[in-house]
Amino acid sequence: MAKKEKKKKLNRRDFIDRGFRVSIGIGLVGIGGVLFKKSKAKEYVWQLDPEKCIQCGRCATSCVMTPSVVKCFHVYDMCGYCDLCGGYFRPEAKNLTTAAENQLCPTSAIVRKFVEEPFFEYDIIEELCNGCGKCVKGCGAFGNGSLQLQVNHRLCVNCNECAIARDCPADAYQRVPMDNPYIFSGYSNEENKS
């Protein structure tokens, strides 16, 4: 009798009912799995590689934020503390003074401070820097390349498709882990950057 009941075919209602239950079960397990995987996976953010950067100016103009979240960072360990700083002065500067007409930066975002004869320190005012890269080009051409452009992750809103990455002609933008979001050329000591 029991054997007979076991062999009894499912009717259509039970089949659909059971099918729904199994589907819901698989769906819940799948969603749970995806959420678990996401919670364990590393988050990634956008960053530009200074080695590839060609200082084209698009970091300043393409970012969805105003001013751009790309800023000049100073790797002090690499700096020569030059009096005639190629990142600070225009080539045609007649005197090495802080007069606006001598400065290369269009927003005067670099502060020149006397350290001791003949050394000067250069600090970046983050609020004024628009990420245009003029100073980076000057420092690279005449100095040690201690001024470098980076996406500032205190300011970046981490768009899915970064507008600057899309426009970058050098393909210098890449996704990097959020727990190590900066790429510096030459040095990597976090304490020596501003």
Add this chain to the structure above:
Amino acid sequence: MKQKLIIGFSLVLLLLVVFLMWKDFYRSKSKVQNNPFEYNIDNLKNIDPDLITYKEVSQLKPDIEDLIAIAIDKKDHIYLTGKNKVIIYKDNSLVSSFNIDSTAYSINISSNEDVYLGILDHIVIYDKNGKQKTKWKAINENSVITSIASTEESVFVADAGNKIVYQYDLNGKIINEIGKKDTLKGIPGFIIPSPYFDLLIGIHGKLWVVNPGRHAFENYDFEGNLISTWERTSMQLEGFSGCCNPSNIAMLSDGSFVTSEKGLERIKVHSPSGDFKSVVAGPDIFEEGTKGLDLAVDTKDRIYVLDPIKKAVRIFEKK
């Protein structure tokens, strides 16, 4: 028939729209967008041809893994060194070569044709046939010997690590330190941010040392007294820019200085008092980022430029 035409036309139109959308999304990255913040340094790299008074006449291509330093003796033998080797040329022809057991970063030929090699922190002396004569005691762990010059009585060694010039007697004993900061004597001290620190004995027998952090040339007597100095700080041709220039120097028979720079790779001639005279070679003939363009001058005032990237010695003559 009319319906088929409409369907066909619509299909073509649809494909065209899809193509344009694809092109817009994936191929529209404009490569010629104007840069409102353009910083054009080409005008510094482009040199007025009238200012270039030398021409490249030939090249030496030595068989050496790393080509680092050059010196020319009084008979115009050209000595080249670098990794594990010294090579000697005369009139563009190979004369001889010998192996050394490490990398030499500087070379000098004494009046009796001994070969002085700067091996990081010490000096090794060979005769011209490659037999090692002596090896002097290492200076200290900070030492980076970047240049050597010698007279009949002394050997002068530029140490970029210790930021000083050591004067040795011919037995390898340090007898004086030259260029240490001394405000009472008016000696400013050497600023050496990178290992480019050159010196030479001038035509009048005095020691000339580059102070690259100050873009200066300092002239000392053999007691270490500063006799004279000149400096030229400028991104233009008349001076030197960046953290440490000129990186290397040589002297012509009239006392003019031949200088090489890094950053803006260029070879120039300055008068004995520092005024810009002419250009030997501009940045256009060097690979961008070339550093360590060591210099030498022969008795005919031909200028020899060691190009470490192209692994060649480039020879320039007056036009």
